[in-house]
Ligand SMILES: Nc1ncnc2c1ncn2[C@@H]1O[C@H](COP(=O)(O)OP(=O)(O)OP(=O)(O)O)[C@@H](O)[C@H]1O
């Protein structure tokens with residue numbers, strides 16, 4: 021509903037209202053959205069007829085006595101903007117300054133010591149802070165009163181009352197002040213007092229307080245007027261010449277007028293004000309109704325029963341796009357805010373993007389808690405600032421956050437979601453626990469595990485050959501966070517942000533064979549359980565999400581096998597810094613993380629508390645775990661247990677894994693790994709090998725997708741049908757006639773075993789010079805790669821990478837790593853390889869559209885964020901880390917402002933380059 025400029029009020033400003041064509045066909049004044057879109061000032065015609073107002077990016081103007089001399093005092097772009105703002109506000113004058121607070125500052129500078137101000141008690145935190153400042157530094161008396169009741173203002177009116185400061189609706193409780201009634205009361209008693217209204221929540225589109233008795237109106241134009249959160253600005257409008265003159269003088273003296281570039285942006289933003297606002301407030305009405313219908317006390321003037329709704333409807337022509345609601349519990353509110361994805365956690369409002377916040381820890385944190393309580397600002401209040409996204413997506417996202425947090429649940433009797441009251445919530449938990457249905461677990465678990473490179477022996481290792489592999493410094497991270505709604509969910513951020521949740525009670529608990537507590541998983545997967553999971557909980561996941569589906573299968577399989585006695589309710593979020601499905605063991609690192617989290621949650625493993633610090637007898641300073649910087653902490657037995665379950669998960673993802681990937685992921689370092697039960701090497705098992713850590717490798721991702729399961733199966737088929745395999749069965753490369761040799765694959769496997777043995781001997785040989793070692797490894801790399809080519813698991817892109825790295829002047833040796841068929845290649849970089857050469861080589865690879873990166877090898881294996889960290893450490897890290905990356909600066913850069921409380925949200929929002937460092941900073945990590 022677009023308001024028209026009230027025809028009864030003669031336009032004070034030179035509105036571009038067309039002249040009547042004839043007395044019989046009068047033309048109406050332009051309506052608001054037309055005024056917004058039409059930026060023209062008849063007194064400032066552009067010399068070139070430009071359709072956009074030019075940016076006069078000039079501090080000074082030449083000549084004497086011209087309209088402009090210095091941009092602090094006046095600038096043509098600003099004049100255009102001020103003319104436009106005055107026009108759409110139906111005001112005689114407009115002034116524009118650097119921010120909303122700068123606008124209020126200019127207005128408050130009209131006060132003198134001893135003057136009295138009457139202000140609302142539900143004000144924006146920044147306004148409150150500035151009023152406190154002028155009270156303590158300017159000798160001004162400030163009264164706060166509930167302005168929703170005009171009668172409560174009257175007793176405070178005093179001959180010394182100089183200013184009344186109103187917000188309506190207030191932020192964040194949406195309280196309504198009768199601007200007209202209060203202005204009248206003031207003017208009757210103290211005609212000289214000025215009524216000032218902060219109109220930011222409404223904008224001139226929805227409310228024009230000058231028409232209801234206000235003397236000065238100001239807006240933080242950072243909000244709706246600009247609409248895009250890409251600038252800060254404040255506007256002031258008034259009709260009185262004296263006030264305008266006084267404020268223009270102050271702006272010139274103080275020097276906080278809006279800069280030309282920002283004037284331009286703001287002018288552009290105002291053109292779409294009506295359009296944006298229409299969409300934003302229509303969606304707000306839907307969201308408010310949705311929350312209200314769920315049973316949450318919701319504050320929005322568009323809802324029936326909202327106090328002051330009639331007054332608001334008389335003064336304003338719309339309800340705006342800010343609303344708030346309470347949940348009854350601060351922690352619950354924090355979870356909801358943390359769980360929303362489309363709604364950005366941020367202060368401020370008025371942007372085209374929707375925002376969610378908790379005023380008490382963000383925009384209003386500068387008001388001390390006691391004052392907040394006295395003014396009735398609930399600590400659990402959630403504020404929603406609605407943007408222009410699709411309303412269905414916004415409600416959907418909010419619903420997910422409410423469900424995840426346990427704030428609403430599906431009511432089967434009413435066949436709809438409804439609010440879980442805090443007490444009902446507890447009752448439900450207790451009741452369900454009694455039935456043994458699910459168990460809320462308050463513990464969060466953060467785990468991580470590395471990817472790997474295989475230097476020698478991939479594929480062959482599946483058939484019993486020794487592989488030499490080492491961990492890389494790229495990892496997968498898993499965060500398990502408790503839920504208390506009888507559901508379990510996975511969020512696979514790297515796989516198209518896949519999210520899925522399941523009712524725990526509906527999982528196929530009775531399918532397959534139960535593994536008794538403490539028993540190991542048998543060698544073979546339980547196919548009955550696999551089928552039941554695929555036919556049940558996974559059946560509604562589309563096959564286009566096949567990677568996420570397989571990962572979910574692995575997760576649910578372990579969840580059911582390990583969780584039958586506890587039925588834990590939690591969410592598992594996964595992110596990795598290593599590329600998924602590129603041959604660097606992403607499936608193993610995912611498996612290790614999932615297995616560890618599930619074992620911990622189900623109390624199948626527990627981390628021993630760190631031993632007490634030992635004390636030097638000479639010195640009272642304690643020292644703890646000097647080796648490995650005290651990080652080697654997870655006992656061998658626990659690592660072995662995790663490794664067995666990670667192997668189970670690998671079987672699901674992989675088909676027929678050798679176990680090398682999950683072993684490296686769990687144990688870290690560099691391993692010589694031999695699968696048991698084959699005859700290539702009499703000794704099976706794994707051994708840590710030294711001498712790897714100092715090696716430098718370049719990894720190059722060909723970005724060609726491939727599937728380890730298929731590639732391993734392909735080599736298996738080749739081995740099983742030696743001599744009878746038609747050419748078409750060979751995987752990617754066309755292989756040669758030698759394939760007809762019946763013992764070909766066995767011969768290749770033997771050769772690869774020799775390569776691994778030779779590499780181990782070389783690495784362990786103290787007499788070999790470094791140069792000799794590197795040269796030997798290079799030769800072995802080339803040989804091993806050729807064998808893999810014959811096995812059919814290379815790919816033209818990998819051959820291109822090999823050729824590029826082998827070409828002069830580089831002359832480096834490269835082989836595929838992992839399952840091949842695409843994915844990554846690994847290049848050994850000699851110690852003396854010049855930095856410039858490396859730069860030029862990576863440039864050449866990038867030109868060929870590959871992704872190269874240097875990696876360190878041999879680092880830590882499985883890690884768990886210590887549950888024994890001092891609790892405040894993690895909290896502090898969260899607070900200091902989150903705002904810099906994720907949360908826009910608060911409206912009030914509050915001294916005590918907290919930040920996003922949700923570890924999960926912060927985890928999901930970290931950028932990939934920052935993820936590892938952020939995770940490290942969360943506290944003390946314990947490693948195998
Ligand atoms: N970060 C992750 N989040 C969720 N699932 C993952 C993640 N990383 C790996 N996976 C699962 O593992 C699968 C990739 O396994 P695949 O064996 O094809 O690749 P890889 O382990 O990186 O390669 P290789 O086995 O050759 O080292 C994915 O399709 C997915 O199911």
Ligand SMILES: C[C@@](O)(CCO)CC(=O)[O-]
Nearest residue numbers: 478479677678679838839
């Ligand atoms: C291809 C393969 O050898 C390595 C995959 O990283 C398979 C395995 O060992 O499980």
